[in-house]
Each structure stands twice: as structure tokens, then as C-alpha cells.
Amino acid sequence: MQFIIYILVYPFLWLISILPFRLLYAFSDFLYLLIYKVFGYRKKVVIANLKLVFPEKNDKEIKTITNKFYHHLCDMMVEAIKSLTISEAEMKKRFKFTNVELLQDIENNGRSIALMCAHYGSWEWIFVLQSYIKNKGFAVYKRIENKYFDRLIKGIRAKYNSELITTKETIPKLMKAKVNKETFICGFVSDQSAKAWKAQHWAKFMGHRVPMHTGAEMLAKRLDMAVVFFKVKRLKRGYYETTFETITEHPKEFNNYEITDIFFRKVEQQIHEAPEFYLWTHKRWKYKDDSPENYNVIKG
Incomplete structure (x- = not known):
């Protein structure tokens, strides 16, 4: 069944990926109408999150951010599909780095790098970074249930000398590289909602105390990696x-x-500068604990 779904869906994705950008974003506008206006995908969660972290904003301001967010979400979806066929030159033109020499200096000193980021802006084309640096690239991700699409995504990333690894694979993969005296750069999207009953650290994020994922920091200390945001x-x-x-x-x-x-303070700064580019469909404050004992769950 997985293969049947793959062979039915893949040609459609490929056709979308070869569209010129003008038509690609026209398709994104169509998706916006379906996802936001017609089906209201996670609309309750988005609005609840925005009202929670921006209590000072009125309904009109929340609606404006919500509209902009869904437009951006649909753009990210079509940009992810575009990754199937986009050229390296085109990706470099559209995803630029202002100071890649910072990473180059670190790797020239023989150091590995823990690259910390959030669900903000765009992370789909970050893999082109590998064409500017020498270190092997790893990125921690959640495996796709359909093994054929999972293999497809891994293949796209591999074009830029990047390897997707699951959470369970992270420690053995990086430890092996360390033992072999290989330097590498590993990307961590570190703002996910940790499970409350497993979290070792709680701290405020956008005004509310929540459980934090600390794996990137712990690995950086264990493997003596430079930490870059x-x-x-x-x-x-x-x-x-x-x-x-x-x-x-x-x-x-x-x-x-x-x-x-420190990482979360930097993420907060980004969100305050332009909140529409954060991934508000994510239930980041699901286990917020503003009182000493109680968890409050955002339902959607």
C-alpha cells in the first residue's frame, strides 16, 4: 500500500516541482484558500497559541498575524516540493548566508558544530549550506512513516552531503564520527515540545514555563562541539x-x-520581530506550567 500511494502521489509532486516560481506561488495561494479558508487546518491551535503569547494584541492584530502565517506555511510547503528539482544555483540565489565564514573558521580549527535552529522562517533549503563548508552534515529528523517518501527525502538531502538521522541514531552516529576523528556539523531543530514527564529542564518561552529539549546542548558538551545559532x-x-x-x-x-x-532567548527575539514566520500550528505550549504544579493543555 505504501508503494501504491508513493507511485500515485510522486508524479503529482514532481509536476508541481517543475513549475516556474510564479506559478508555484500561485499554487501556494490556492493551497492557502483550501488549508486556511476552507478546512481551517489547526486554526484553533494557531489562534490559541497567538493569544497565549501575545495577550496585549487585539483580535484584529491576531487575525492579521494568522493570515500572514498561513500564507507563509503554504509557501514553505511548495518550497519543500520544489526541492525535488531545484538546481543548486537557484537555491543559492534564494537562500543566502551573510557570514558563512564564521562556520568555515570553526571547521578550519578542527571543530565540529552543533547548529541550533527553530521552526522559524524556512529550514527547507538550509541544506545548500553544505556546498560552502567541508564538514559532513547531519540533521536530526522524524522518520516519515511511508518508507518510499522517507527514502526520497533522504536522497534530496544527500545531494548536498547531508544525512538525515533519527533521534535514536544521533548519539551512535556522532560518537562514531568523533572516534574516527571526523569533524561534522549537525542541525538540531530544538524548539519542539518535550514530553512533560520526561523533561529535565523547564524554562519560560514567550512568557510561559514549558518543558525544554536539551539534547543539542548535552551532545555539544559530550562531544565538545561549538554551538551556533x-x-x-x-x-x-x-x-x-x-x-x-x-x-x-x-x-x-x-x-x-x-x-x-540562550537559544530560546534568540528564538524569542526572532518571533517578536516577525511572528508570522513561526510555526504556530505546533502545540509548543501543550504542557505549559505557569503554576508550581499544574499543566494546562491547549486543545485543538
Whole structure:
């Protein structure tokens, strides 16, 4: 059944991917009408999240952010499909790096890098970064249930010397590289909602105390990796600019969870600058705990 679904869906995705960008974004506008206006995909969750973290904004302001967010969400969807056939030259033109020399200097010093990012802006085309640096690239991801689509996504990333690894694969893969004295760069999307009953660290994010994923920080300390944050800015439709910010090159000098807290402050800054580019469909505040004992769940 998985293969049948794949062979039925893949040709449609491929046809979308070869559309010129003008038509691609016209298709995105059509998706916006379906996803937001017709089906209201996770609309309750989006509005609940926005009202929770921006209590000072009125209904009109929340609606404006919501509209912009769904437009951006649909753009990201079609940009992900475009990854099937987009050329490296086109991707470099549309996803630029202001200071890639920061990473080059770190790797020239023989160091591996933990690249921390959030569900903000666009992360679909970040893999073109590998064409500017020498280190092997890893990215932690959640495996796609359909093994054929999972293989397809891995193949797309592999074009840029990047390997997708699951959470369970992360420690053995990176430890093996460390033992073999290989340097690498590993991307962590670190703002997911951790399970409350497993979280070792709670801290405020956008005004509310929530459980934090601390895996990137713990691995950086264990493997002595430089920790770098990448800040994405959308310049205009289909064009992005990334700036790298060093959090530390000496993670073992920081107290536990201090690096994680610094990362979240940087994410907050991005969100306040342009909230429409954060992934509000994600139930990030599902286990918010503003009181000493109780969890409050956002339902959607």
C-alpha cells in the first residue's frame, strides 16, 4: 500500500516541482484558500497559541498575524516540493548566508558544530549550506512513516552531503564520527515540545514555563562541539537570508541548560520581530506550567 500511494502521489509532486516560481506561488495561494479558508487546518491551535503569547494584541492584530502565517506555511510547503528539482544555483540565489565564514573558521580549527535552529522562517533549503563548508552534515529528523517518501527525502538531502538521522541514531552516529576523528556539523531543530514527564529542564518561552529539549546542548558538551545559532530572515517571497551567531565554542564551560536558555532567548527575539514566520500550528505550549504544579493543555 505504501508503494501504491508513493507511485500515485510522486508524479503529482514532481509536476508541481517543475513549475516556474510564479506559478508555484500561485499554487501556494490556492493551497492557502483550501488549508486556511476552507478546512481551517489547526486554526484553533494557531489562534490559541497567538493569544497565549501575545495577550496585549487585539483580535484584529491576531487575525492579521494568522493570515500572514498561513500564507507563509503554504509557501514553505511548495518550497519543500520544489526541492525535488531545484538546481543548486537557484537555491543559492534564494537562500543566502551573510557570514558563512564564521562556520568555515570553526571547521578550519578542527571543530565540529552543533547548529541550533527553530521552526522559524524556512529550514527547507538550509541544506545548500553544505556546498560552502567541508564538514559532513547531519540533521536530526522524524522518520516519515511511508518508507518510499522517507527514502526520497533522504536522497534530496544527500545531494548536498547531508544525512538525515533519527533521534535514536544521533548519539551512535556522532560518537562514531568523533572516534574516527571526523569533524561534522549537525542541525538540531530544538524548539519542539518535550514530553512533560520526561523533561529535565523547564524554562519560560514567550512568557510561559514549558518543558525544554536539551539534547543539542548535552551532545555539544559530550562531544565538545561549538554551538551556533542560525537566524533566518525572509527578505521577500521565496528569498531568505541566514546569519550565524556563535553561542559558544566552549560548551563545557557553561552550566547545564544555560546554552538551551540562550537559544530560546534568540528564538524569542526572532518571533517578536516577525511572528508570522513561526510555526504556530505546533502545540509548543501543550504542557505549559505557569503554576508550581499544574499543566494546562491547549486543545485543538
